[in-house]
Amino acid sequence: MSDLLAPEALERRLREVGETRYHHLHPFQLRLQSGECSRGEVEAWALNRYLYQACIPQKDAHILARMEDAGMRREWRQRIIDHDGEREGEGGIAKWLKLTDDLGLDRADVMSGRLALPATKFAVNAYLSFVKDRSLLEAIASSLTELFSPMVIKTRVAGMLSNYDYVTPETLAYFTARPVQAKRDSDFALAYVLENARTPAEQQAAIGALEFKCSMLWAMLDALEHAYIYAQPWPDAFKPADAVRREAAE
Amino acid sequence: MSDLLAPEALERRLREVGETRYHHLHPFQLRLQSGECSRGEVEAWALNRYLYQACIPQKDAHILARMEDAGMRREWRQRIIDHDGEREGEGGIAKWLKLTDDLGLDRADVMSGRLALPATKFAVNAYLSFVKDRSLLEAIASSLTELFSPMVIKTRVAGMLSNYDYVTPETLAYFTARPVQAKRDSDFALAYVLENARTPAEQQAAIGALEFKCSMLWAMLDALEHAYIYAQPWPDAFKPADAVRREAAE
Numbered sequence: 001m002s003d004l005l006a007p008e009a010l011e012r013r014l015r016e017v018g019e020t021r022y023h024h025l026h027p028f029q030l031r032l033q034s035g036e037c038s039r040g041e042v043e044a045w046a047l048n049r050y051l052y053q054a055c056i057p058q059k060d061a062h063i064l065a066r067m068e069d070a071g072m073r074r075e076w077r078q079r080i081i082d083h084d085g086e087r088e089g090e091g092g093i094a095k096w097l098k099l100t101d102d103l104g105l106d107r108a109d110v111m112s113g114r115l116a117l118p119a120t121k122f123a124v125n126a127y128l129s130f131v132k133d134r135s136l137l138e139a140i141a142s143s144l145t146e147l148f149s150p151m152v153i154k155t156r157v158a159g160m161l162s163n164y165d166y167v168t169p170e171t172l173a174y175f176t177a178r179p180v181q182a183k184r185d186s187d188f189a190l191a192y193v194l195e196n197a198r199t200p201a202e203q204q205a206a207i208g209a210l211e212f213k214c215s216m217l218w219a220m221l222d223a224l225e226h227a228y229i230y231a232q233p234w235p236d237a238f239k240p241a242d243a244v245r246r247e248a249a250e
Numbered sequence: 251m252s253d254l255l256a257p258e259a260l261e262r263r264l265r266e267v268g269e270t271r272y273h274h275l276h277p278f279q280l281r282l283q284s285g286e287c288s289r290g291e292v293e294a295w296a297l298n299r300y301l302y303q304a305c306i307p308q309k310d311a312h313i314l315a316r317m318e319d320a321g322m323r324r325e326w327r328q329r330i331i332d333h334d335g336e337r338e339g340e341g342g343i344a345k346w347l348k349l350t351d352d353l354g355l356d357r358a359d360v361m362s363g364r365l366a367l368p369a370t371k372f373a374v375n376a377y378l379s380f381v382k383d384r385s386l387l388e389a390i391a392s393s394l395t396e397l398f399s400p401m402v403i404k405t406r407v408a409g410m411l412s413n414y415d416y417v418t419p420e421t422l423a424y425f426t427a428r429p430v431q432a433k434r435d436s437d438f439a440l441a442y443v444l445e446n447a448r449t450p451a452e453q454q455a456a457i458g459a460l461e462f463k464c465s466m467l468w469a470m471l472d473a474l475e476h477a478y479i480y481a482q483p484w485p486d487a488f489k490p491a492d493a494v495r496r497e498a499a500e
Contacts, residue, residue, distance in 0.1 A: 119472065122275075122372035149346060215368035217482055222369065222484075223469075226476040233466055235271060241497035247267060 010203055011196060014210055016139075018148040021214035024155070028229075033156045035163025036061065036209040040173040040240020042164060043103050044228045046096075047238050048120040050110050050219065053174075062131045063139050075188055080190060082181050095174035100172040107210045115238035119223035123216045130212060136157040141193045141209035146186035164179040176180045252454050259445040260453055264391075264443070264460055268398040272462035274405070278471040280464025283406045290490020292414060293353045295345045296346075296480050297488050298370040298470065300360050303346045303424075307333045309490045313389050325438055332431050345424035352421040367472035373466045380462060387452060391443045391459035395467065396436040402431040430486075434472035 006014065013148035023029050031037050032045060060079045067073045085091025100110045109115050132138040153175045160167045169176075197203040227239070255263065273279050281287050282295060310329045317323045335341025350360045359365050381389040403425045410417045419426075447453040477483035478490070 011311040027481065054424070083435070116471075118462075119372070119469045122369070122376040122469060124381060125376050126372040129379060131333055173452075211486065212368075215486075216372070218484060219369045219372060219473075222476050223472065225481065226472050231472070231475065233469060234460065236465075241305065 002204050004200050005203055007194040010206070011190065013203075013207055014144060014190070014193070015064055015147065017207060017210045018145065019213060021211060021218065022145060022148040022152070023041070023126060023214070023217045023221055024152040026146065026221040026225075027220055028225040031155070031229075033159030033163075035159060036239070037164075039103075039166065040243060041228050041241040042160075042167075043100075043240050044233075044238055045224055046100050046103055047105055047110055047112060048116050048224060050096055051113050051116050051124050052127075052143075052217075052220065053083070053093055053151065054111075054113075055128060056092070058089070059131050062063065062128065063136070063143075064137045069151070070191075077112050079181075079185060085201070088206055092174055092177070097179075099171050102168070109238075114236070117223045117227055117237050118234055120220055123219045123223075127216050129199050130209070134209065135205065137193065137196050138205050138209035139239070141197075141206035142213040143189050144186060144193065145213050146182040149182045149186075153178055153182075162163055236239060252450040254450050255453055260444055260447060260456070261440065262395040263453075263457055264394060265397065267457060267460045267464060268395065271461060271468065272395060272402070273400040273449070273467045273471055276468055276471040276475075278475040279402070279406070280341050281420065282486050283413075286347055287411060287414075288490070288492060289353075289414075289416065289479050290339070291419075291474070292354060292410075292489055293350075294483075295474055296350045296353055297355055297360055298366050298474060300350060301363050301366050301370055301374050302347055302377075302467075302470065304361075304363075305378060306342070308378055309378055310383050311392075312378065313386070316386045316389065316488040322442075329431075329435060332359045332427070340426070343426055348423055352418070352450065353416070361490075364486070367473045367487050368484055373469045373473075378461070380459070386428070387443065387446050388455050388459035391420055391447075391456035392441050393439050394436060394443065394460050394461075395463050396432040399432045399442065403428055407456030429435050458487075467497075494497065 028045070032042065037045070057080045060083075061078060062082070064073055064076050067076060081091070083092040085094055086095075097110065099105060102109065113121065127142070130142060134142075155177050157172050160172060163168065193206050197206045227237065228243075233239060278295070282292065287295070307330045309338075310333075314326050314330070316322055317326060331341070333342040335344055338344075346356060347360065351357065352375060363371065377392070380392060384392075406423050407425050410422060411419065443456050447456045477487065483489060
C-alpha cells in the first residue's frame, strides 16, 4: 500500500517517470537526432508517427466527452483546434503532412495508415482505448508526457536540421508551435492531476497512466528500430526506396 | 475493385495469407524450436504469450455475444470450455500456467501481466478490440490462424523437447490437445467464412481480418526478439535471471 503523497512529492514522482521512461532516452530517438538515421529510417519514422499525430484530436475528443465542467472543456478543446486547425491545411496534422510531403511520401499512403507497422497501430489503438476506458484522472494524467516534450523537440529539430540536408525549417514547422502549446497544456493537466489525485490509489493510478503513455511512445520507437534497423518490416509495411534499391542490387 | 471469388479461390487466398504471414516464419519462432533460445528467452516467451492465452476465452465470449443463432453459439462456446476448463486447474490457460510454473516463473507475476512487454499488451488489446468492433464475419475470420497452428505446434513441441533439458512433455501439455481442437474449430470457422463472405468487399474484409491476426501474432514475436535479443526490455518488463546475473558480472 502506498502512502498519500503531498502535491510536490507527487509532481516529483511524475517527473521521475519522464526522466526514466520518456522516449528522449530511446536509441532510435538518439539516432534520429544525431544524424545517424538513413533517409529511409527518417521516412519510416514520419510515416508511422503520423498515425499517432492523427489520433490526438480523437483522443482529446474522448477526454472532452467525459468532462462535466464547461470551463474544463473550454480549456481542453483548444488541443483539438491546435491539431485540426481552423481550416483545411492548418493545424498540427496538416503540418505533419508537410513533413511527410517533403520526405517524398505519398499522402494517401500516409493518411490511410496502410503502410504503418502493425505495432504502431496497436500502440495508437491502446492509447485511444486507455482514454476511453480508464478514469478521467488517468486519461488526463496520460497526457503529461507533454511535460517532457519541449526538451526533446528542441534537440530533435536542431539535430535533424544540422544532419539531414533534405530537412528544412519549413519541413519541421510542426514542432515550432508545439513547445508553447505543450507548456500551456501540461501546466493545466498537471494542476488537474495534483488537485484531483486525492487518495494513494488515485495517485498511483495517475503515475501508472503516465508510465503507460511513456511505454506506448517507447513501443512505437522499438517497432521502428526493430523493423528498419535490426530485422525486417512486416511484409505489408513501408519499405524505404533505399532498401528496395539495395535489395535489387544484391 | 476485387472480383467475387469462388469458395475454393477464397480458401486458397486465405491459406496463402497463412503461408506468407503466419508466425511459423518468424525468426524468433525458428530460434525457439531449433534450441537457440536461452533459458531467459524461453521464459520471456512463455510469460508474454500467457497474456494472449488468457485473452482467448474473452475474445470468444465477445464473438459468442454477437451470434444470433443458438446452433452457432453451441459450436463456439466449446472454445471457451477448452481454455477455461470444467474446473479449477483444467483447460488451456491452466496448462499454460503449468508451462510457466515449470520454467520457474512466479504465477502472480505471470497472471498479473505486470512484467509483460508493453507491445504484447497492445497486441492483445488490439485483438480484443478487433473482435468487438469489426463485423462478426471479420471476427470469425480472424480466428482462422488455427488453420495453420497444427503444423507449428508439432515442430515447436518436437524442437523444444529435444533442445531444452528443462522442458518435459508435461511442461508442454497445453499443446497436446490443441491440434485436434484447432482442426475442429478452424473447420467450422472456415466453412462459416466461405459461406458468409458473399460480396467482394466481404471477401476482402475476411482476408484482411486474417492478415490482421497474423500481424498481431507476428508483432508479439517482434517485441520479444527486440527486447531480449537485439535491444533491452522496457524498464518495467521481465528481466530473465540469466540476464540479471550477466549484468551483475560485468
